[in-house]
Amino acid sequence: MSIWNPGHDGILRRATxxxxxxxxxxRFPQGVLLAQHRIERIILDSLAEYSNIVIQRNVQPxxxxxxxxxAETHAITVQAAQVKRxxxxxxxxxxxxxxxxxxxxxxxxxxxxxxxxxxxxQEVIKAKYLIGCxxxxxxxxxxxxxxxxxxxSEYIWGVLGHDKRFDRSQINPDMILDAxxxxxxxxxxxxxHCDWWTVYQIGQRVGTQFSAHNRIFLAGDAIHTHSPKAGxxxxxxxxxxxxxxxxxxxxxxxxxxxxxxxxxxxxxRAFAKxxxxxxxxxxxxxxxxxxxxxxxxAAVPTDEFxxxxxxxxxxxxxxxxxxxPNSLIAGQQPIDQQHDQSGRAKQxxxxxxPLGQRFPSFQAIKHCDARPWRLGTLLKADGRFHIVLFAGxxxxxxxxxxxxxxxxxxxxxxxxxxxxxxxxxxxxxVYHTVNILTIHSAPRQEVELSAFPDLLxxxxxxxxxxxxxxxxxxxxxxxxHGKAYENYGVDPVRGCVVVVRPDQHVAWIGDLExxxxxxxxxxxxxxxxxxx
Numbered sequence: 249m250s251i252w253n254p255g256h257d258g259i260l261r262r263a264t265x266x267x268x269x270x271x272x273x274x275r276f277p278q279g280v281l282l283a284q285h286r287i288e289r290i291i292l293d294s295l296a297e298y299s300n301i302v303i304q305r306n307v308q309p310x311x312x313x314x315x316x317x318x319a320e321t322h323a324i325t326v327q328a329a330q331v332k333r334x335x336x337x338x339x340x341x342x343x344x345x346x347x348x349x350x351x352x353x354x355x356x357x358x359x360x361x362x363x364x365x366x367x368x369x370q371e372v373i374k375a376k377y378l379i380g381c382x383x384x385x386x387x388x389x390x391x392x393x394x395x396x397x398x399x400x401s402e403y404i405w406g407v408l409g410h411d412k413r414f415d416r417s418q419i420n421p422d423m424i425l426d427a428x429x430x431x432x433x434x435x436x437x438x439x440x441h442c443d444w445w446t447v448y449q450i451g452q453r454v455g456t457q458f459s460a461h462n463r464i465f466l467a468g469d470a471i472h473t474h475s476p477k478a479g480x481x482x483x484x485x486x487x488x489x490x491x492x493x494x495x496x497x498x499x500x501x502x503x504x505x506x507x508x509x510x511x512x513x514x515x516x517r518a519f520a521k522x523x524x525x526x527x528x529x530x531x532x533x534x535x536x537x538x539x540x541x542x543x544x545x546a547a548v549p550t551d552e553f554x555x556x557x558x559x560x561x562x563x564x565x566x567x568x569x570x571x572x573p574n575s576l577i578a579g580q581q582p583i584d585q586q587h588d589q590s591g592r593a594k595q596x597x598x599x600x601x602p603l604g605q606r607f608p609s610f611q612a613i614k615h616c617d618a619r620p621w622r623l624g625t626l627l628k629a630d631g632r633f634h635i636v637l638f639a640g641x642x643x644x645x646x647x648x649x650x651x652x653x654x655x656x657x658x659x660x661x662x663x664x665x666x667x668x669x670x671x672x673x674x675x676x677x678v679y680h681t682v683n684i685l686t687i688h689s690a691p692r693q694e695v696e697l698s699a700f701p702d703l704l705x706x707x708x709x710x711x712x713x714x715x716x717x718x719x720x721x722x723x724x725x726x727x728x729h730g731k732a733y734e735n736y737g738v739d740p741v742r743g744c745v746v747v748v749r750p751d752q753h754v755a756w757i758g759d760l761e762x763x764x765x766x767x768x769x770x771x772x773x774x775x776x777x778x779x780x
Contacts, residue, residue: 270561312391322374324463382470396471467488490629511574511576518572533553570605591771607623607634613692620730627748633682634684638746642699647742654761687720
């Protein structure tokens with residue numbers, strides 16, 4: 249990737265080159281930017297294909313109430329109205345919470361994009377949970393009385409400069425294009441059709457609270473705002489919702505305790521504050537020129553910009569996220585403490601897989617056919633936890649015995665990790681709480697799949713043997729050696745066990761004999777099975 253900067257003569261010249269992505273950060277070697285409307289289209293198409301969920305447009309909430317008595321399972325009542333617009337060609341109005349705001353902070357009411365609004369059909373919605381993803385001027389946040397803390401900068405992106413104030417309501421695409429033309433001079437920009445445009449006044453703010461009653465939640469711009477550069481807002485907002493979504497799913501199904509929902513605020517608010525601290529530096533760098541030489545003290549040094557750019561990649565990709573210990577992220581057990589049943593983790597057994605961070609993806613080959621796979625692709629986002637068993641050198645008899653001992657402990661666990669009955673509408677269904685993936689380090693041709701426990705290499709009467717569960721850290725015929733054990737920092741002889749959350753964050757690490765400690769980790773948040 250090249251970065252260009254105007255010289256003293258006004259001509260754009262290449263200032264520096266850098267990698268578009270940080271080597272080793274992802275299995276994807278090239279970063280690709282997709283416009284927000286295309287990502288929304290992908291999500292809508294997926295909803296239509298895999299569910300019966302329908303998105304209702306032009307529905308505006310008018311009131312919200314919460315029943316504190318505890319008698320109501322559907323304790324949230326929302327009144328909403330269908331909104332129509334006089335003179336509008338299409339009924340796709342932006343909701344009230346995202347209306348334009350005047351320079352003094354006052355909202356424009358009664359009109360949207362020049363069209364009058366008419367409220368028509370009223371409806372009452374009863375809900376167990378509510379998530380307000382309604383933007384920086386969130387209606388939901390105002391109803392809850394929550395505040396935003398932080399500052400609004402003087403930078404206005406997409407307009408003429410930083411030395412005077414503008415009424416954002418008067419800015420139009422021609423003004424933005426004119427500003428861009430002057431920046432690009434003597435080069436120029438042209439377009440035939442403008443799909444979308446907007447104006448941002450950069451504000452770095454974070455909400456004082458992310459939830460109320462453990463039932464009403466805020467996400468995205470409703471609880472944190474920052475510069476729009478490089479998609480941080482959309483990416484971080486989607487990460488908010490996914491962090492909350494899988495937890496809500498487990499609670500609603502009766503698998504996890506409602507108390508896990510408190511981790512949403514503790515995890516995402518800490519990250520939002522860290523992001524905003526970085527964004528204050530990031531927006532300052534983008535709002536100035538790169539230095540044209542060592543004597544250019546007023547501009548940004550090129551190396552400082554490069555370092556910030558690399559750090560920004562970590563934020564936008566989500567790999568900068570590191571959650572602190574809580575009920576879903578085990579704390580570290582001291583190395584000299586051999587026997588611990590408190591659910592704490594042994595970080596030293598996988599010293600390149602930090603607790604609380606995303607589980608990295610490296611190559612291993614499938615035992616049955618030697619095809620190479622990136623392990624991250626095998627950790628499906630289906631709401632299940634993943635137990636990654638680094639089985640070590642199972643060509644040694646004593647190590648295979650340890651593997652059988654671990655599998656036997658899972659089968660007899662008091663916590664129903666392998667399967668349990670859950671609520672699915674009015675019906676009961678079998679749900680597997682965990683997905684088990686095995687990676688060993690023995691020479692592949694010296695070990696038969698039949699030597700592994702049935703739990704790790706299961707048989708189904710309809711589907712047959714499941715060959716997609718056992719992998720080996722060995723070189724492939726065509727794509728080299730992934731060196732998974734080395735990259736994860738795991739002993740290739742003794743191995744270890746890593747528990748990965750549904751959002752691929754590392755939750756617990758232990759020895760193959762630490763079944764009691766792993767069971768206690770899950771007991772901390774899973775609902776105890778009901779006796780039949």
